[in-house]
Amino acid sequence: MTRPIGSTRRCSFPVTKPNAHLLPIYDEYFIGLKDRSAMGQRMRKAKAEPGEVLFANIACVDGQVVGGWKRSIDKNSVAVTLTALVRLTAAEKSRIAEQAERFGTFLGLPVSLTIG
Numbered sequence: 001m002t003r004p005i006g007s008t009r010r011c012s013f014p015v016t017k018p019n020a021h022l023l024p025i026y027d028e029y030f031i032g033l034k035d036r037s038a039m040g041q042r043m044r045k046a047k048a049e050p051g052e053v054l055f056a057n058i059a060c061v062d063g064q065v066v067g068g069w070k071r072s073i074d075k076n077s078v079a080v081t082l083t084a085l086v087r088l089t090a091a092e093k094s095r096i097a098e099q100a101e102r103f104g105t106f107l108g109l110p111v112s113l114t115i116g
Contacts, residue, residue, distance in 0.1 A: 020095035021060045022069055022080070022103060030058055030065070039065050048085035059084075061092045071103070078104055082115045 023029060030036065042064040043050065053068035059082055060066065067084040080100045088096070097113050104111030 018062055018091065018095060020062075020092065020099050022082075022096070022099045023058050023060060025055075025057050027058070029060070036065075039063060042066065042086050046086040050085055053083050053085060059096060061088070061095065066092070073107065073109070076109070078107055078109045078111045080111055080113045082113065084115055088115065 021029075030039070039060065043066070050068075054065070055068075057069045057071075058065055058067070059069050064086075066086050066088060067082055069080055069082045072079045072081075080103065082096060093115055096115065100111050100113040
């Protein structure tokens, strides 16, 4: 929908459903912005110390960085380890597990997930 400049009509945006993403290192969502403050609000609120966690792959829940993740692949399986920087709810852990399963499916390997 387009509206003329100066229009007073309100524009509504669709409500997105809860989501989670396991992003690779240098993903443009994270690295492509000079100001990443909006996606780190949850970590700041939790007073999280990212250390070296964010120098690798990052995990996001509902647009917020919640930690970093690594993967270890062998010929029969893939192990995903998430280092959470904030407290995750059971629903958030479930959404992260779904993404880990998608990663395993992409690789054609069964996956195990450890959240610490």
